[in-house]
Amino acid sequence: MTPPPLTPTPPAASVSDLVRLRAHRPEAVAEAAARRQRRPLIRTGGRLMIIAADHPARGALAVGDRALAMANRSELLERLCLALSRPGVDGVLASADILDDLLLLGALEDRVVIGSMNRGGLAGAAFELDDRFTGHRPADLARLGFDAGKLLLRIDHDDPGSLETLHTAARTIDAMAALRLPVFVEPFLCRRAGGRLRTDLGAAAVTTSIAIASGLAGTSAYTWLKVPVTEDPGDMARVMETSTLPAVLLGGDVGDDLDATYGKWRTALRLPTVQGLVVGRSLLYPADGDVAGAVDTAVSLL
Template sequence: MDPDRLRRLTLTRLSDPCAVQVAAARRERPGPPDGDRVLIIAADHPARGVVRTGGRSMTDRADLLDRLCVALSRPGVTGVLGTADILEDLLLLGALDGKLVFGSMNRGGLGGSVFEVDDRFTGYDARSIVDMEFEGGKMLLRVDLDDDRTAPTLEACARAVTELAGHGRIAMVEPFLARRVHGALVNDLSAEAVTASIGIASGLGGTSAYTWLKLPAVDDMERVAAATTLPILLLGGDSGGDHADRLRRWEAALRPPNVCGLVVGRSLLYPSDDDVAAATDQAVSLL
């Protein structure tokens, strides 16, 4: 980002905090998704303390915003998912017109912490998502059957699903069955575990009318996706590993009729060759 542009962004935050709300009110809201596939760019990783991907640093905020603006400008990109700090920068930069915008709601379960499964709602709530005129909210739900701190997260997610639906807003739920392995919380990515997580997430709240599921692209996705009629978006994961192999896994996992797209962050924003536009276009081509 040009240093002058970055300075103007910071000075706006310093001298005119109301500019964020003004930009939100002026944002051109999108209509329903064009067709039956969507691509959402995820950018809520910094709030969980994730600062590296594929061995690279992601701490330069201006660089991250540049990458997000490139990705969001590509044809076929439907929207973005992020925390308030990032989404408000993008609003002030004018990068969110015509895009679906999802506010990240629970970021309190910091990665690697002893309280990781107790994922408090430290980001957006339903009221603030409505006030910002965003299209929905996203929540992470890790279920550790051996940790009673899972229960408050289940309850909070159920409440958020109900409240978002009450305002006609989408609840994007990202569920995992997880367990402690040598002290670290590890997601179970077996088809059986992902299928079980679908049942838990789908039943949250007083209605599922506005619920979308965000799931990993696992083997036997046909059988996994058959566990629900809710829209499924596949999560993209880290930028490490072989990108061609990742694209093949996404392509295979997109085949079930209720898999409706991708939610991808680091692997598109920080590709190994730094060509964000090309990486984003490749993802769009799968849809």
């Protein structure tokens, strides 16, 4: 008999407890960060399985046809705590507010913590590609004892805002390297169509974006790549030959055909530079509601 889907379990504290703590003892966030049990970014012979939850800070709250699915913070924290408790999950990528909540909940012990750095390119905004660094600064990540940072690098050859993002991204990578902190760079070539920003997942575009991202800053010693699977997954082997930087796969929106998506991830994870998987909404808000089952399936691909 097939067991019923697992439902998210409540975090260790209620939202009212979090609000009370934030209001009366804001220093509790720094205290929780200071006593957090840390671990290596990647263990010997291991792979990375990271849960992404930095979408709300860019105003991207939709999951499928649910426009505000990620807007309920209590529900999001429940789902995150459940995902982080599953065997094989290494850590989380999120904005400061979410990571602060998770610190206060004690959910980040022995987990990799990656801070999301540029969230200024709000979803759907005219300035979306002038993607300012409105999130974690390198100094913040070092002060809190976090393990890495992540930046989004979207480039549209027809949008001057991309140049400022490109320049700022390079200097941020320099700053992270100076602190010996890894930084995950998520590059895309984009274009506007019908007033909306579209990412190009063709092999040539992904190859070009990897080449650009790999060459940023004065050193690539601490740079990782966060890359999508190409439209034709058969192109991934050739695409990933573009760089020797370690990479993780961007899960993205899995669509309706889960088996096909998992198959693409499984094939790409065999490539020598691919070191893991970063997936967010498709695991936290699966169509069947089974967060634990979705996470466990993704872990099994590693």
